[in-house]
Amino acid sequence: MTDGTHLIRPEVQNLPTYNAGLSLERFACLYGTPCRAKLDSNENPYGPSERVIAAIRSSAAGVAFYPDAGNFILRKSIGKKVNLAEDRIVIGNGSEDLIGTIYRAILQPGDKVITICPSFGLHEIGALAFGAQVQKLTLEDDWRFPVERLCNSLKDAPKILIFSSPSNPAGSAITQSEFEYLTSSIGPEMLFVFDEAYFEFLTGDVRFDAYKWLEGCDFPWVSLRTLSKAYGLAGARIGYALCSDARLADALMKTRNPFGVNALAVAAAIEALGDDDHMTNSVERITRERERIRDHMVTREFEVAPSHANFLFFNTGRKATDFAEELRHQGVLIKAWLEEPYLDWARVTVGLPEQNDAFLTGLDHVSDQL
Numbered sequence: 001m002t003d004g005t006h007l008i009r010p011e012v013q014n015l016p017t018y019n020a021g022l023s024l025e026r027f028a029c030l031y032g033t034p035c036r037a038k039l040d041s042n043e044n045p046y047g048p049s050e051r052v053i054a055a056i057r058s059s060a061a062g063v064a065f066y067p068d069a070g071n072f073i074l075r076k077s078i079g080k081k082v083n084l085a086e087d088r089i090v091i092g093n094g095s096e097d098l099i100g101t102i103y104r105a106i107l108q109p110g111d112k113v114i115t116i117c118p119s120f121g122l123h124e125i126g127a128l129a130f131g132a133q134v135q136k137l138t139l140e141d142d143w144r145f146p147v148e149r150l151c152n153s154l155k156d157a158p159k160i161l162i163f164s165s166p167s168n169p170a171g172s173a174i175t176q177s178e179f180e181y182l183t184s185s186i187g188p189e190m191l192f193v194f195d196e197a198y199f200e201f202l203t204g205d206v207r208f209d210a211y212k213w214l215e216g217c218d219f220p221w222v223s224l225r226t227l228s229k230a231y232g233l234a235g236a237r238i239g240y241a242l243c244s245d246a247r248l249a250d251a252l253m254k255t256r257n258p259f260g261v262n263a264l265a266v267a268a269a270i271e272a273l274g275d276d277d278h279m280t281n282s283v284e285r286i287t288r289e290r291e292r293i294r295d296h297m298v299t300r301e302f303e304v305a306p307s308h309a310n311f312l313f314f315n316t317g318r319k320a321t322d323f324a325e326e327l328r329h330q331g332v333l334i335k336a337w338l339e340e341p342y343l344d345w346a347r348v349t350v351g352l353p354e355q356n357d358a359f360l361t362g363l364d365h366v367s368d369q370l
């Protein structure tokens, strides 16, 4: 045998492939037509501001040199923004990179990881790669977070509890009082990872600064945030972790790739985090469009989960991969969910108004054929 497969760790051989969205290039190759609405990866169609693009351009002149491995200036500016010392902040090549970084620092074979389902695939896949056992608790029937069941599951001595709020893909979010109740059951023998990829979209009783509450808690925690969603920088790859203490952050600095975050992304992040007006503006437009799409879908009798983010999760009424495939032929790209028991469900990202119209037209077209 010379193909190398005998060398691959069994955990990795059995690992599912991440259900990543299709790039525009791949779409055009596969369907022979350009994609009219790329609504499969929760990207922000408004992108970053002109100032951010200018910052990337001017940092391009410095690419002959390695970036600062300590990301000192960016950590300092995030620290100032959230009022935490910079030695408790870690920058990653996207927050997905930080999930791997955390797992590398913490997980050993046989460790237990608890998460919520339906879920962001990398929370699970990354843990399986280390030989951890992953237990997934479903959201409640009304899409609320399963707070009671989560508290009970903590009795099984998990090493990590990780989930995102708002949930990707469901879109529902944990309320502040549910969050406080849940975290009062967590003990110091485990790590709590709270993935806040869609934090900037939150409003009402689900909008709260989790890290401020966690500051008063007596267990290790990490809060993950990203520039990929509300800040429109998915292609730049940059996210950050706020950590319960500097020693935990220091461990993460050791398990990440020292130069994993490139200089252009750092320049973009510094500029973007300094201009929340642009971000809030796009969040408002996206939120309005989200409600318009939802209203239309509900009128067409689709079951749609409540959403606090830039996407909607809905029951396609049949195998979601078939449904998504038909939409692709209309030039519309959405994400069919590939996780039991949600195989009839799909997630659509809120795009520009005309892209959302293309989705709604495609939706009507496909459902009229049923």
Ligand SMILES: *Cc1c(COP(=O)(O)O)cnc(C)c1O
Pocket (backbone or CB within 6 Å): 042, 093, 094, 095, 096, 097, 120, 164, 168, 195, 197, 225, 226, 227, 228, 229, 234, 237, 238, 239
């Ligand atoms: C998009 C997303 C991320 C990853 O974002 P990065 O682009 O890697 O920063 C992390 N968690 C959840 C729940 C997401 O939806």
